[in-house]
Amino acid sequence: ASALVENAKNNCVIGEQADGYLGVVSGANASDQLRREVRDINQQRKTVYADLARRNGVTIEVTAALTAEKLMNSATSGQCIRKQSGGWVKL
């Protein structure tokens, strides 16, 4: 992703969520530009999730959630992730 997004991820301004999409960490201030980039990435993610879901006869929620698991597992320390239970956790 773009440097802007990577930096925001590393600085715990945004993070991976259990639903497979990027989210703004609660309480962090994200610029309009960052929010647009996140919205754009999430839209593109949904398109690929939908494509994978259709090819495998599962719902988009499923492909999104499975991808989320991998993304959260590979998140580096200092980044933040949001578990199914809703709270943001800083690794």
Add this chain to the structure above:
Amino acid sequence: MRDTGNIMRVARFLAIVVLLLAILLAALYLLRKPVASWALRQGMAQAGLENPQGQVTALTLDAIRIENLSAGPIGGEGIRFAQINSDYHWRQLLSERSVKNVRVGPGLVRIDIDQQGRISLPGITLGEGGGARGVALPFETLTLSDVEISIDAPEGQAAGNISAEYDQRTGGVAKLEVLSNMLRFGDMTISDGETAFNLILSDNGDISAKGQFTGDIDYQGATVHALSLGVDGKGASWRDAANGAREKLTGAARINVKAPNINIEQAEIFAPLSTPAMQALLGGSVTGGAISGAFDVTFNQDGIKILFADDEPPLTVETDKGTKLVVSPQGSAPFLAHGEARDATSFQFAISGSGVNANGAADAEYIDGNWRLAAPINIDAYQSPALSLNGSRVDIAARSEGENILADINLKSGLKKLTIGRLTIDDTPFTGGFEIAANTAAKHATIVNKSECLALARTHAFLAEQDLEARLSGLELCNREGRLMSVNWSEQVTSTLNGNLSARDASFRIGQTKASGKPPVIAFDADYHLVEDVTRIIGKISDGDMTLNDVLDMSAVDGGFEFVLDAEEMKIDAIVDNLRIAQHGEAPVIAPVIATATARIVGNDATFDYVLSTPSGDQLGTGRGTQNMQQASGETVFSFEGLKFIQGGVQPNELSPLLKGFVDAAVGEMGGEMVFGWNESGITSSAGFSFKNISFGGPTRAVTRTTGFNGNLALTNLMPVTTDGTQTVTVDVVDMDALKLTDGIISFNVPGDDTIVIPKAEFPWFGGVIGVYDAVASLTGEAQIPLRADRVELAQIFEYVEINGLSGEGTMNGVLPVVFEDGKARIENGFLKSAGPGAIRYQGEAAEQAASAGGNAKIAFDILRDLRYSSLEVRVNGALDGRLDFQMFFEGTGEVNMDNAKGRVPVKYTISLDAALLELLQQANLSRSFQLQIEQGLQRVE
């Protein structure tokens, strides 16, 4: 015998001759005076005197007296001497043609001055060069006593007298005095003139001369009142001069000049002093002033030297406006030195006055036709309407070679103000070294920057009438094509400045139209015609990164311009081959574009035409516009036809970053027109778009894709988006994953308050219609849009889901509220209710399996084989991209095969289907895997 006769004849002849001689001598002796007078007159005539008169009244062997000697034109007198006496020794007279003494006087000498000021003695035309040159004086002593002088000029007359005593051995004394009340010749008029001159030749050969002139002189309108000119000189040796060796004459003289009151008001020759630049130097339009100074002149065979008298105040020139120029010596060098092969001058000067405070020095030399000059000048302050400097230093080193002049100028300029025509440049301190090469024949000069580029800390220029201002800092002005400036004065004065100008930072302003940032590099040729007062600048511009009125960032420019400023107006024509335009600010609405444009500014109004394309070169559209520079208000209309969106090519969310995450991966064609207006209160915008079969991901993440979007859109504002009332478009498919709406007609209205109003949007759905009616939803936060389903056919639903063995019929109505939140869409409390009875029949694998399993499952599926319902309600909940929960409630009758009875029994049937409709639908296409699902479900229960 005969020869004695001869002798006798010779002797007789000799006696006659002697007798004749004696008579002749006697006659001569008797007639000596008239003969001498006659001889005198002949001699004077030969010497060029006109009708010479004079009688020799005494003539002896050793003395002569001539009385009433005169010569001159008829009716006028040239010279008239009452008495001239001379003693001589006749042998010396004959052999050396010199006499012992000559005593002249009393008498009168008349002198004429012609218009050109040339002096002539009427009646006397002196031989070539006026008298013997280099020949020793023909007398030992000369005395002139009581000789009057009368000077006649074309107008006016002067009278004076001269007396002198000269003895070849012991020297002599001469005294001359002339008085005149008015004498005019040519342009020169001398009035109340008094001249006194004393010459002393002492016996050791020394010469001492003292002279004094006082009077008023008027020359071509310039009048010098009470001029006093004093000469006090010493020389050596009059004997050499007397013996014709004039070149041996050496000497020194102190010259005193005092001209306390000079008036040059009517003098045209001083007109240059009234030019603005000079007026500043002289403290205003100078009408007069005063000069005073004392010089020591020394002359000898190799030349004349003039030095400032060191025991006297320096040469000062003061104007009546208070400006004072003081000229003083530079070291021991003479002020002026004139020699055989070399003329030179060297002095220091200091000038101070209201408009100027400067000092400096000058060294100049003139050797066989060529001159050399060196002049360091400090200008502490100089104010003039056109130019004002402070803290400047100029070092000039110039020389001439034939018709060429080469100069080297080092300049540390505290340029405070420079006015060229109507352009004023101020606050421009700079240091630079320049080489000037001028050709006086071709009347052309070029100025080159020695170090190629001139560094300027800052500059500020403004054009009052146009309210145009430019401020630059960190400038570099470099030579262009090898030179910085050329001046031509063959016909009229034209100067051309050419250079490459770049700066670190700049701000330009015309009226309220402002641009600031890194200016483009300008390669320019600027012509300035002095007489026509026209400035023309032609330039190429490149790079640069400036922000226009905090709205648009303009960079990477590549183009050219022509700037013409004359007395009436300013005109700028610009052609831009490339210009990157981006919206200034953090989150722009419009993405950067590349423009090519032509623009013309006349006075205050600018008009421009442009073509916009994406940074990757896809043309977007063309536009034109106007700008009132003064108020920074204007308008532009941008139109684009057949704009094609393709994957990887032009994309809406690249044209407007605002659409990122809202619209993506668009395909299709769009046209339209956008109008922007701006003034000091803000920006207005409106637009008309036409969509031709456009498909795109979105809008928003909730809708995976919208396909076949067609229609026209009229917006009254782009920021925020506001539609011009209700707009109607058609769309082929709105794919919301579990819910696909097709062939819709959507009417909507975006009032601009972050909401969308949908009066009506309808889609054919399973034989009926599903639609939105009078819905209002937020565009940003959570939005809820109720979808109302009318007369939906169960048969078509079962046909769609294609589950083997599943069929039925019946009509349904209901509402599916779709909630859009955080990019996801879900149905909350959706329901479909049957309108009238219907039936559901299922004889698929699941039924067979249930039958084999027996028990309740068999009965449940038996009933389903042909369930006729009186009422059916389906409740739907869940995420459109995830799991949808279905609950179906039937009331009706179903066939039951019980051990003891077979027949239709009333049934209340509830099916809870917790399955992703999506998967259900998808698996319907993969029926085998569906079966697998059911078995697993059954086993777990038992």
Add this chain to the structure above:
Amino acid sequence: CTTVTLKGDENEPIVVNLNVKIDQEVRVKLDREIEDLISQNPDIF
């Protein structure tokens, strides 16, 4: 899974509650595809 309960006699209608639950045991199969998905779209993951 499917659970079926039967109640009531001749005059009372038979009440059938049919619960169909479809679970997705597809975790294993998709794992590799998810890896590819992430690696093939670096600019969005």
